[in-house]
Amino acid sequence: MDQPKPYRELPTRLSHGCFGCGSENPHGLRMIFHTDEKSVFSEIVIPDHMVGWKNFAHGGILSTILDEIMGWSAIYLTKNLVLTKSIAVDFLRPVPVGTTLRAEGRISKVRSDREVAMEGFLLNSNGIVHARGKGVFALFKIDAAMKFGIADEKELRELERVFNL
Numbered sequence: 219m220d221q222p223k224p225y226r227e228l229p230t231r232l233s234h235g236c237f238g239c240g241s242e243n244p245h246g247l248r249m250i251f252h253t254d255e256k257s258v259f260s261e262i263v264i265p266d267h268m269v270g271w272k273n274f275a276h277g278g279i280l281s282t283i284l285d286e287i288m289g290w291s292a293i294y295l296t297k298n299l300v301l302t303k304s305i306a307v308d309f310l311r312p313v314p315v316g317t318t319l320r321a322e323g324r325i326s327k328v329r330s331d332r333e334v335a336m337e338g339f340l341l342n343s344n345g346i347v348h349a350r351g352k353g354v355f356a357l358f359k360i361d362a363a364m365k366f367g368i369a370d371e372k373e374l375r376e377l378e379r380v381f382n383l
């Protein structure tokens with residue numbers, strides 16, 4: 219009999235155009251996410267057209283992946299909506315395009331009910347870390363998010379429902 223998996227997919231396949239995770243953006247990364255309840259992770263293959271010069275992924279793309287994984291980790295693990303306040307990335311080893319990578323995000327420190335520090339990692343299939351990110355994210359309750367006008371009420375209510383925010 220199959221053992222139950224110790225992780226599950228996050229319900230992020232909502233229809234929107236986010237460059238990182240939107241199913242409706244044909245040029246984006248289309249990331250999907252899983253959680254083991256302590257961290258959030260995503261397997262991703264960087265497509266050829268996101269190359270930096272030749273063979274290796276563009277650093278801006280790696281930064282986006284780290285922003286995205288830290289952002290969804292912050293949403294899921296703190297049960298808030300988020301906006302990125304700052305990120306810093308260490309590029310430790312070049313990342314070849316076309317290979318399978320694992321992005322992982324977790325909480326570094328909840329600083330207040332409005333701010334969390336996160337960390338993110340980009341690893342190859344042998345578990346070697348190729349890039350590492352640190353990020354600070356503003357935390358928003360639904361009503362505050364509505365005031366900011368970044369998403370419409372229907373989208374925010376959907377996020378509230380599927381993430382139990």
Ligand SMILES: CCCCCCCCCCCCCCCC(=O)SCCNC(=O)CCNC(=O)[C@H](O)C(C)(C)COP(=O)(O)OP(=O)(O)OC[C@H]1O[C@@H](n2cnc3c(N)ncnc32)[C@H](O)[C@@H]1OP(=O)(O)O
Nearest residue numbers: 285286289290299300301302332356357358362363366368
């Ligand atoms: C909005 C969410 C939609 C999310 C939808 C789904 C996202 C699902 C994607 C996941 C994946 C992510 C991965 C990529 C995420 C990016 O890429 S996000 C895009 C990049 N980041 C941004 O654009 C952020 C831009 N920065 C800002 O908007 C501002 O700096 C911040 C973060 C709101 C902080 O502003 P600040 O100036 O330090 O704040 P402050 O002066 O203290 O306050 C200004 C006002 O905002 C209010 N405010 C500030 N912070 C808060 C707070 N945390 N709570 C409540 N009110 C606050 C204050 O009360 C104040 O209100 P008023 O007194 O004027 O009425």
